[in-house]
Amino acid sequence: MTNKAPWASWAPLALSGLLANMIGIGIGRFSYVPLLPLMIDGGWASASGAAQLAAANLIGYLLGALAAHPLAVRLGASRVIRGAMLALLLSLLGCAPQPALPWLWLWRCLAGATGGVLIILAAPHVLGRVPAAMRGRAVGLVFAGIGVGAVFSGFVVPAFGATRLQDAWLALAACSALAILYAWPRFASDDLPRPAAGGSLLPRGAMLALLCAYPLDAIGYLPHTVFWVEYLVHGLSLPATVGGAFWAVFGAGAALGPLMTGMVADRIGFRMTVVGCMACKAAAVALPLLSASLPSLFVSSFMVGALTPGLVAVASGRVVEIVGPAAHQRNWAMMTFLYALMQALGGYAMAALYGALHSFDLLFAIGASVLALAALIAGLGGRAGMHASARG
The missing domain is CATH 1.20.1250.20 (MFS general substrate transporter like domains)
Structure with a gap:
């Protein structure tokens, strides 16, 4: 691939990175902003319990950010990205049946961890395969997924969750599943040199x-x-x-x-x-x-x-x-x-x-x-x- 490669040669991969960040951060993390008042009003959690779930996501994000690089060194970035996307989908489905607060806490922590993994690994996977002259546009497309997911969540959660909160979780899961179907084959290769574990x-x-x-x-x-x-x-x-x-x-x-x-x-x-x-x-x-x-x-x-x-x-x-x-x-x-x-x-x-x-x-x-x-x-x-x- 040369620096003059047309956008069609790298845009599908960058779009996959966008979708990874969309589900990992935009949906997995930011969808909780419109979900929080609905969960309190619907009796799923008290105000303090809802705050604990927000903290669970942050704790998971920290853990995912800490584990992402060692996991990629050991298993390969593509496998870890795919696994994180599936784990995020599972976390959304796990929240849908209105489980008890400790159960919700575990799923929200898992969602946070997948977000930490995906925001670290998706961009390097894409940028290592994009011409240097196109990296600004490519990285912009990848991280636009955060905002796209936040906007999507802002519309979907009130529309589906106003009468039945389970439907909001399932709608978010369905969107994530479609994103995974598109991105899955484009995260199939670790043809770049595996990152080293050491270094200063x-x-x-x-x-x-x-x-x-x-x-x-x-x-x-x-x-x-x-x-x-x-x-x-x-x-x-x-x-x-x-x-x-x-x-x-x-x-x-x-x-x-x-x-x-x-x-x-x-x-x-x-x-x-x-x-x-x-x-x-x-x-x-x-x-x-x-x-x-x-x-x-x-x-x-x-x-x-x-x-x-x-x-x-x-x-x-x-x-x-x-x-x-x-x-x-x-x-x-x-x-x-x-x-x-x-x-x-x-x-x-x-x-x-x-x-x-x-x-x-x-x-x-x-x-x-x-x-x-x-x-x-x-x-x-x-x-x-x-x-x-x-x-x-």
Whole structure:
């Protein structure tokens, strides 16, 4: 395959990566946002029990991120990706019969683990088979699956679950099964060299800068992904329907963002795109501090939504730019695990801070400041496009 290969030669594989992220993160993880109130209203779980199920998914995500690379080294990435997709489907089916809370906890933990595995392994599997000149577009397509799944869940869950919650779980499972049918044959080969298990534990240069900057985004985006609707409804006294509409705007941005940032990366390079994404995201998070008008809130919702998976996409591409395809998976796994860990710690800290001070402005200020710091750090280390740092 040459750098001038037509899109039809790599797009089906990239679409399979999109579907893997769609079911692993967009459905397996983000579908729980619209499911949560329905589960409480339907008597499936108390408010505290529903929160425990959300925590179960996060714990599973951490475990999956930790296990993904060792499993791929031992078994091959294709087998692990296929197994994770099937496990995700099983987790959705396991939740459908309205089981007891401990049983639901196990299935939600499994769903989180599959998401951690798929977000780490799907992109390297695709990018190692795509021409260098097309990697920005390809990685954008792969990570667009996160937003596509979130938008899909936002429509399917209320439509099917309003009268019978089991139908929502089954509808999500049916969609996941169709995605697996398409993606399965395209994850059949491990023709690339199997990633090495060893390597330096501490990256250097540009890879170290990226490793320090990227997990900071896990704190910077929390005000919008945890407190945004709460801010709109209770902080600004807007109707709940308006809060839901702005969450849909966030989801639409998440579906389009990776495609946009990927195309930009093909033009100006991944390094400048990562720095630009972090800087623009800092401004978008800070925008409510300057104006609470509906146009400003719309821009903030869309931009943070777009730059959430959009930044994930170009950060993954930046890893390839620095260390090369062979070391991509190991370094990407390390970054994803640190991101998940920082997200968990930052989420608890911000929740405690809000509980004590009830200040949305403080949360937005912290998020924007952390993202601005991340942009500065990500710009360090030079171009580093010669695959010289942090080889796996």
